[in-house]
Amino acid sequence: MDVLEKLTILTDAAKYDAACTSSGGSRTSKKGYIGNTSSSVAGCCHSFSADGRCVTLLKVLMTNCCVYDCKYCVNRRSNDTKRTAFTPRELADLTISFYRRNYIEGLFLSSGVLRSPDYTTELMIQSLRLLREEYRFNGYIHAKAIPGTSPELVEQLGFLADRISVNIELPSESGLKTLAPDKTKQAILAPMRQIQVRGKQNHEEIVKYRHAPKFAPAGQSTQLIVGATADSDYHILRLTQGLYDQYRLKRVFYSAYVPVVEHALLPSKDVKPPLLREHRLYQADWLLRFYGFRAEELLDEQNQDFNPLVDPKCSWALAHLDFFPVEVNTADYEALLRVPGIGVTSARRILTARRAGRLRIEDLRKLGVVMKRAQYFLTASGKRAEGLLFTQDSLLRNLIAVERPQLPQPEMVQLSLFDALATV
Amino acid sequence: MTDMVYYYDGSFEGFLCCVFDSYANKEVLTAIYRDEDLVPTLFASRSILTDREHANRVLRKIVKCSPYTANLLQKCHLTCLPDKEIHMYRVVVKLLKEGPGFLRNFSDETLHPVAAAVRHLNGEAHLLKGFTRFSDFGGVLGGEIEPKNRVLPLLRSHFCARYQGETFFLYDRTHKEVLLYANGKAVIQPLEHFEMAPPDEAEARYRLLWKRFYDTIAIKERYNPKCRQTQMPKRYWNTMTEFQDEDYFKEQNSPADAAAPAVPDGRPAPETRQPPGLSAPGSGI
Numbered sequence: 001m002d003v004l005e006k007l008t009i010l011t012d013a014a015k016y017d018a019a020c021t022s023s024g025g026s027r028t029s030k031k032g033y034i035g036n037t038s039s040s041v042a043g044c045c046h047s048f049s050a051d052g053r054c055v056t057l058l059k060v061l062m063t064n065c066c067v068y069d070c071k072y073c074v075n076r077r078s079n080d081t082k083r084t085a086f087t088p089r090e091l092a093d094l095t096i097s098f099y100r101r102n103y104i105e106g107l108f109l110s111s112g113v114l115r116s117p118d119y120t121t122e123l124m125i126q127s128l129r130l131l132r133e134e135y136r137f138n139g140y141i142h143a144k145a146i147p148g149t150s151p152e153l154v155e156q157l158g159f160l161a162d163r164i165s166v167n168i169e170l171p172s173e174s175g176l177k178t179l180a181p182d183k184t185k186q187a188i189l190a191p192m193r194q195i196q197v198r199g200k201q202n203h204e205e206i207v208k209y210r211h212a213p214k215f216a217p218a219g220q221s222t223q224l225i226v227g228a229t230a231d232s233d234y235h236i237l238r239l240t241q242g243l244y245d246q247y248r249l250k251r252v253f254y255s256a257y258v259p260v261v262e263h264a265l266l267p268s269k270d271v272k273p274p275l276l277r278e279h280r281l282y283q284a285d286w287l288l289r290f291y292g293f294r295a296e297e298l299l300d301e302q303n304q305d306f307n308p309l310v311d312p313k314c315s316w317a318l319a320h321l322d323f324f325p326v327e328v329n330t331a332d333y334e335a336l337l338r339v340p341g342i343g344v345t346s347a348r349r350i351l352t353a354r355r356a357g358r359l360r361i362e363d364l365r366k367l368g369v370v371m372k373r374a375q376y377f378l379t380a381s382g383k384r385a386e387g388l389l390f391t392q393d394s395l396l397r398n399l400i401a402v403e404r405p406q407l408p409q410p411e412m413v414q415l416s417l418f419d420a421l422a423t424v
Numbered sequence: 425m426t427d428m429v430y431y432y433d434g435s436f437e438g439f440l441c442c443v444f445d446s447y448a449n450k451e452v453l454t455a456i457y458r459d460e461d462l463v464p465t466l467f468a469s470r471s472i473l474t475d476r477e478h479a480n481r482v483l484r485k486i487v488k489c490s491p492y493t494a495n496l497l498q499k500c501h502l503t504c505l506p507d508k509e510i511h512m513y514r515v516v517v518k519l520l521k522e523g524p525g526f527l528r529n530f531s532d533e534t535l536h537p538v539a540a541a542v543r544h545l546n547g548e549a550h551l552l553k554g555f556t557r558f559s560d561f562g563g564v565l566g567g568e569i570e571p572k573n574r575v576l577p578l579l580r581s582h583f584c585a586r587y588q589g590e591t592f593f594l595y596d597r598t599h600k601e602v603l604l605y606a607n608g609k610a611v612i613q614p615l616e617h618f619e620m621a622p623p624d625e626a627e628a629r630y631r632l633l634w635k636r637f638y639d640t641i642a643i644k645e646r647y648n649p650k651c652r653q654t655q656m657p658k659r660y661w662n663t664m665t666e667f668q669d670e671d672y673f674k675e676q677n678s679p680a681d682a683a684a685p686a687v688p689d690g691r692p693a694p695e696t697r698q699p700p701g702l703s704a705p706g707s708g709i
Contacts, residue, residue: 007633011640029585036585038553045655046554047666049642052651056554059641094633100565100590101558103634103665258645273645349530356529366531 003094006084013064013075014110016260017167017223018253022056022105022140024218025162035099035139037106037162037218044105057108057142058098062086062124066112070180072169072228074260075112085114088127096135106140106162107131117148121157128160140218145195147187154191155215158198163218163250166191171236175229178265195220196247219250226281227257227274228266232304234295237284241295244288254281276408280306287312290344291337308407309400314340317377318396324377325384328359340399341374361385372402427454429469432509434458436501437479439509443516444478445470456509486516490524496542502574505541512538549578555656556583557665558592559620560627565592568620568663576603576612584610597663622676631665632673638666 022044025037038044045054061075063085069077086094091109098104109127114120124143131137143161145154158164166188170176173185195216202215222243224236240252256273259266284306287293291313298312299305307315317324317340326339328350336347346368353359353367361380365371375385376395390398428451432438439456446453449470457463459471487494497512505511511534518526518534526532530539548571556579558565565587569575576596583594584605591606595618602615623631661667 004633004636008636008640011637015641015643029588032589034587034589042550044550044554047638047664048652048656049638050649050652051642051644051646052648052655053642053646054655055638055641058637097560097630098634098637100560100587101630101634101665102554102556102567105554256646258643275646353529353531356525356532359531363529363531366536368530 010061014061018255033136033138037140056105059108062111068182092131108142110144117146121149121153145191158216165221167223171231221251223253234299234304237295284312325379341370429455429467431471438474440479440482503541503545504572545573549575568595570597625675628675
């Protein structure tokens, strides 16, 4: 099989993984090596695919052969599909050739489980070592740790990669039991804990010895599948919060479940992937990481799922109207961040701008505040936006109207004369 | 104080000399144009000669008041903001008159157009760090871009660090400039005409591999062209490998490419087509 066909098969099998970021690394270029990791905080996107997701890394599987039989996965043992594997040299050559042409920021290497987790991880380590040592590649590498791999191999992987991730995939243990019977919660969480502890140790080593080798300098991340099981948004968000707090993850990714297989335990094949739900979860994820929200503030036992009509921050604001209006000239940073329509950048700009003089409502737009949302929730020097009249009911209606153009539109249907006649 | 229109040579030093002369002659400027623009005007006008000594004096003064502004102005001079010179001039005048306090306020009416234009420049440079595509011509990397702003000075450090052991060139079609890098030295210089050499066998293969990867990675069920276009506006697609038509992925060995600007023994193509008198390294911007 030639490389083009292998690439097609192994890309097709890897595409459901959501993570494709190159952020978090700050390795400068080294003499005799090619590449560095992007110095900007946001990472660097090299393209966007037809589904609007960014293409940063060469995202492929080492092999799509798999001994596991997870029901939701295209690569499961019982699926009748073409199987293949890259040799380490083919993979290294592809990575370096794509990197030199500036197609990619680095490599994202995942894999099906060939023979055993240890055997597969050894294959991955072999490829990465070839890439780092012989091809002298100094760019970004994201590697997957396979649940059940022995700790020594995870350690070796961590010294070759910038970021490691272990995918949780199913947000609850019961889901795991029914849909992925070969995996256990323990097998997934053990490498996550190991990566966290080892990373912390490594920080101390680097303080003592400046040139100590770095263990996964861009941290670790994970992925949750949304919509394959019946777990609520509240459950997923609390799990996310726990992962950020206890495992110090850099990112949790959500992947709307795309039905690839007909199975009694899974949503049927004509169900559309829950993209809006995924979007709401990402919005809430940002609120946890950058806006100082807690999962319990956004959802609770009574409201287990996000409102599809308005975003989580607006929902929170509507439920806490006594917190508003916020006075932009005096409010502190945390209070500004709670206003819908004010983000991290515009909140910082407000803080510096008001040192130069009092802010007026008309200045806020130039500072990057989204006034169509924010106007209901703030005052500047005690004044609201001119001509703004609203009641509690109309406020909700207005916010829904603001959000509507961004939501998926219902499909247009041509009215049929005969259907109408038939019903008469 | 009289209202005046100044003409200058288009360089950043030239702009600083406009500032110098407006203070020396006690004149208020209503517009600053480049010499080559030849805008007819009813205002009294003056052509400013660039004097390094004067430019340095103005720059030193600006740096003393606010190092941030010096950087902002240098960057703003690379942007495509219409009448950028007069906007920059107003920032300098306000800085010298009132001090640096107003710079904190992003919504300040003098600062905002300049700061917004620089944001646009930075944004475009950031996108092009990803969207630029290189081709391998016998060991030399070459690429083309079509930016609105003059981003090459901002891209220089990024690509030179990333490909420090390589030799490469990057051509800016809009501003007809080229960034050349070899042996750890980088130069930006003007280049009127440039045509990319056709790919050899290996290059055509990697282009095809990339195109295939790009087409495969998209999930059909999530097709969302609007989102893609928001993230990656169509004006960048022209120079990106994945959006080229079939010919781009075919190896070309026609007799025509012997005459075309091919790459002679591993040196960058533009070197062979340079206008005379511009070849001294370090003469760039």
